[in-house]
Amino acid sequence: MDIGLRESILAIITCNPAKVSGGGCPVFLAQDQEEMEKTSLLLARILGGMVHDLENDVFIIVRH
């Protein structure tokens, strides 16, 4: 059976650390937009989630 976190943020990827602060979720810092996209793609594939864009330099990964 498939058990896992659903409909919750699994990871946050950002190149602007000021936009996020601590919480129950891992935050991955990236140097620039390009690294952010690459990291989030890899993370999404690993976690089986989907990358969403908050349009403020923050990407989140959510499994639906």
Add this chain to the structure above:
Amino acid sequence: MDNYLIVIVCGIVAGFLARWITLRSDYRHYPTYPHGQLVHLAVGFIAASLGAVAVPAIMKPDFVAVTFLVLAAQQFRDIRNMERETLTRLEETKLIRRGTDYIEGIARVFEARNYLVIITALITSLVVYRWGWPFAFIAGPICIFLSTLLMSGQRLGDIAEVVPGKVHFQGSLLMVEDVIIMNVALPQTKEKILKEGMGVLIKPKNDDARLTLDAPGQRQAIIHDVVSILGSKVDIAEPDLMPLARKQVDKGYLGLFIVANEPDLDYLMEIIRKVPVLESARGTALKSYFGRKAAD
């Protein structure tokens, strides 16, 4: 005795044929296997026998037998449970699910078809008993024809208009015309969606249709039917290209988005028009007094 034999055989043959004709393995992908079909043909045969035996039992007259026949007919309720259970189990391993509404609909149809078989067998054997066996060739086909005719429900094309919609992005939001579908972040995904994605608007013709399209079960059924024919590029743990149907909340129509293996917009629209309207999702607002008043 010979007379009864002919009556029963005619009834069984007509009933069995009815089950065979209504057992179609088509886009619903069920039942696909010879084993699954055999189960239904066997149960259909039993149903046909029940219906065929009823007339001679009454004419004999053997009312105890008739009572037992009624009891036996109860068994066909299990067909629905069996179908529901099988299909629900299979759901767990599906990338694109049918949804419980669709499963419930299919299960109900399978149960109902057995009752149709009983009625077909009953009427045919009654006709044969009364007028002789050549009349089986008239009564049987008529019954079969009527049961296929009566059991074909509405299709989405009857209640809604299906028109092409433009897939585009507003910032990170994926839209089909003015319907928001989902948030997409990665530029590669966006590019792929713009290149290969197809969008369709499903516009309800009246208030009943709007309620029908509102039901998530009905939307899931649409997506399942589309994907089972055109395919989709969703994979395990890669939900980015998941086909979705979302509502334009103000205007009530649906926007459907899909990245299919066979990107053919015309057939996509044709498939959507052929999707059955699910009984459990069917809106009936216009049947009520206030519904009609509120609609104008």
